[in-house]
Amino acid sequence: MADEKTNNDPPLIERWLAEQQQWQRTFLTYMDSMVKNDDFLVHLGNALRGSLLAGKPYPTQPPAAASTPETPGDDKLDQILFALRQLEGQVHDLRLTLDELKNEKKRPPKKAQPPKPKEPQ
Amino acid sequence: MNEAGPEPERDQERELEALLELSRRGRAKLERLHEVLTTPGHFGTGATPAAVVYRENKLRLLRLLDETGQPRDGRPPVLFVPAPVSRYFIMDLLPGRSFAGYVAAAGFDVYIADFGTPSREDRFADLEYYVEGLVRRCVRTVSALTHQDAINVVGYCLGGTLSLLYSALHPQTVRRLVLLTTTVDGDVEGGIPWVAHRMGLAGEDYDNPRLVPAAEVKSWFEMLAPGSNSTIGRVSDLWDRLDDAPERLREVRTMSSWVDDVVPAPGRLLAELYRKLGPGANGLLKGTATVGSAPVDASAVAMPVLSVSAEKDTIAPAAGVDAIRGIVPHAEILRLPGGHVGIVAGRSAATLWKRTVEFLGAGEST
Numbered sequence: 001m002a003d004e005k006t007n008n009d010p011p012l013i014e015r016w017l018a019e020q021q022q023w024q025r026t027f028l029t030y031m032d033s034m035v036k037n038d039d040f041l042v043h044l045g046n047a048l049r050g051s052l053l054a055g056k057p058y059p060t061q062p063p064a065a066a067s068t069p070e071t072p073g074d075d076k077l078d079q080i081l082f083a084l085r086q087l088e089g090q091v092h093d094l095r096l097t098l099d100e101l102k103n104e105k106k107r108p109p110k111k112a113q114p115p116k117p118k119e120p121q
Numbered sequence: 122m123n124e125a126g127p128e129p130e131r132d133q134e135r136e137l138e139a140l141l142e143l144s145r146r147g148r149a150k151l152e153r154l155h156e157v158l159t160t161p162g163h164f165g166t167g168a169t170p171a172a173v174v175y176r177e178n179k180l181r182l183l184r185l186l187d188e189t190g191q192p193r194d195g196r197p198p199v200l201f202v203p204a205p206v207s208r209y210f211i212m213d214l215l216p217g218r219s220f221a222g223y224v225a226a227a228g229f230d231v232y233i234a235d236f237g238t239p240s241r242e243d244r245f246a247d248l249e250y251y252v253e254g255l256v257r258r259c260v261r262t263v264s265a266l267t268h269q270d271a272i273n274v275v276g277y278c279l280g281g282t283l284s285l286l287y288s289a290l291h292p293q294t295v296r297r298l299v300l301l302t303t304t305v306d307g308d309v310e311g312g313i314p315w316v317a318h319r320m321g322l323a324g325e326d327y328d329n330p331r332l333v334p335a336a337e338v339k340s341w342f343e344m345l346a347p348g349s350n351s352t353i354g355r356v357s358d359l360w361d362r363l364d365d366a367p368e369r370l371r372e373v374r375t376m377s378s379w380v381d382d383v384v385p386a387p388g389r390l391l392a393e394l395y396r397k398l399g400p401g402a403n404g405l406l407k408g409t410a411t412v413g414s415a416p417v418d419a420s421a422v423a424m425p426v427l428s429v430s431a432e433k434d435t436i437a438p439a440a441g442v443d444a445i446r447g448i449v450p451h452a453e454i455l456r457l458p459g460g461h462v463g464i465v466a467g468r469s470a471a472t473l474w475k476r477t478v479e480f481l482g483a484g485e486s487t
Binding site for chain 1: 134137138141144145148151152154155157158159162164165175177178241242243244245246250254255258261262265268334335336337339352353354355356357358359370373374375377378381382383
């Protein structure tokens with residue numbers, strides 16, 4: 001069977017030529033995507049690092065300034081910014097508390113329950 | 122003479138046939154890679170439609186919606202708290218592969234805290250900011266929206282630690298608590314803090330914190346997952362995987378978009394976690410943990426608790442997770458086969474999802 005199949009196949013040299021053409025097509029498909037799709041290069045770069053991460057480049061070490069401030073002034077500014085973030089949260093807390101109070105006012109008052117009889121000691 | 126030619130020529134022909142086959146297979150892999158890289162999918166976003174119901178700093182609180190775009194309000198609310206050092210969408214990975222989506226499909230009103238990506242000023246964020254700030258306000262918001270005094274909380278990894286600390290400080294607001302791969306015993310060998318401890322590293326600086334770059338956070342995870350810490354190893358893995366069907370590869374891509382898209386971490390939070398709960402200090406188990414100035418009393422965690430560990434977890438070793446029975450004796454312990462991520466979003470994650478829905482649904486009429 002194997003021999004028969006081999007006999008029906010085109011000669012090896014023709015199959016190699018066809019394969020070469022297929023490679024050219026594959027190559028052109030990649031080139032086409034690189035030109036038409038900006039994200040494709042990022043995706044391909046990630047794949048070359050062994051990752052299928054989509055949407056952004058594979059994480060690499062950023063410049064030191066990105067994680068720590070360069071000057072004491074920047075440091076103070078960051079502290080102020082973070083303090084503002086904390087204030088933002090406290091304002092949300094205040095709003096939530098006000099809403100709770102409003103809702104409690106809207107609710108019908110609970111009926112006063114009779115005091116529970118004392119359990120025998 | 123043989124009809125097919127002399128023996129050396131036949132050998133050469135066989136070699137050329139083999140090379141041709143190798144060339145075809147390599148090309149097929151590259152074509153599959155191209156198809157996967159150019160196909161849209163669920164990357165960086167959840168799979169289930171959701172509305173943002175609260176925002177604060179980088180945090181977004183998402184409420185999952187049903188097929189008609191409406192919130193579900195039939196069963197009690199459930200808040201998912203993922204780890205703030207990774208992306209939230211592991212909880213809602215793909216259609217049909219979404220933990221949060223599964224719980225929502227069971228009729229629960231599901232919310233997910235997306236902590237977002239911290240920027241430089243957020244390096245000052247500490248445990249109190251997360252527990253008494255972000256998590257507490259998420260719970261309050263869900264309670265306000267659903268008019269429920271107590272809600273269900275599901276915490277994953279470091280999100281589980283935040284959920285446990287929150288539940289100990291505000292037990293009256295938590296109906297049922299699910300902790301997934303949440304380390305309680307900081308002295309158990311394994312996990313990022315333990316590796317740092319063994320290497321004699323001081324950890325992050327609490328007083329002068331930095332924003333720990335994503336690449337560095339990622340390198341810590343890679344240290345715990347042999348094979349993923351070299352480019353050659355990763356490329357070789359990917360090349361092998363390219364034999365898989367495109368649909369399978371798209372799933373792999375979504376998962377790898379989560380694994381590789383680590384976010385930077387606030388240095389002060391890491392310093393505090395290491396100093397209070399890490400090896401040596403082991404504050405959760407020893408009962409010395411504090412949030413801000415408030416002591417954490419684990420005996421206050423009186424609500425039903427389900428704690429889930431993964432047998433092959435290298436990030437939160439199962440023994441350190443199951444140690445919760447030492448501080449919350451009534452906690453139900455469930456150890457599942459699989460790894461840290463696999464039990465939550467892998468192919469066999471349905472075991473966990475099903476058990477979680479059963480657990481959350483228990484005592485619903487009470």
